[in-house]
Amino acid sequence: MHYCKNDIENLDRITRLKIINSVTGIKPANLIGSIDGSGRTNVAIFSSVVHLGSNPPLLGFISRPRTEDVGHTYSNIIENEVYTINHIHPEFVKKAHYTSGKFDIAISEFKRCGLTEEYIKDFKAPFVKESNFKMGLRFREKIEIPINGTVMIIGEIEDLIIPKTAFTDDDIDLEASNAIGISGLNSYYSLTKLDRYPYVRIKDVPDF
């Protein structure tokens, strides 16, 4: 199949959404936990989390245009500044998927989708207890993307919880930590580590 610009523009909304949402390849599978000013908790699935830099340790994610029903994660982060990013594992992937539902602000997806809130030290935002790899972040900056009304939310990692089993050699092994991947908006994949290669120095590149 070869879709040219015209073909892409003429796809019906759902087909285009499904295709374009998958073309980047595997995306990370995370639940973002947050809390509003009245103490109401929220958790939702996000596949757009991306590493922006290690010093300071920054992660970004894309928040879609807000509507009446969607955008609680965004407004909670703007209100309270703290939030958590929690890896999804196979044991609760279905529950995690259900957090994408347009639940009323008064309903916590933790309760409604069978996930457990966890509070670590004095960090105000809820972590997902079922997740073994999770981070507490503080909001640093937002970047509006006018072309489609999305916003990139940038946060700094303040707390980092990684299972001991995830450390192999000096690397983080996501197969060992039971991480999963996402394609599009409906498909979840398990991860198998293929190989590990050293930092590339030009002199070490073999002839192919």
Ligand SMILES: Cc1cc2nc3c(=O)[nH]c(=O)nc-3n(C[C@H](O)[C@H](O)[C@H](O)COP(=O)(O)O)c2cc1C
């Ligand atoms: C697999 C999957 C990945 C998603 N990734 C994102 C994302 O990266 N950004 C986003 O804004 N919404 C994403 N969503 C949709 C949100 O989960 C959904 O809009 C949710 O209701 C937002 O919750 P909130 O209103 O409590 O923030 C995704 C949904 C699914 C099923």
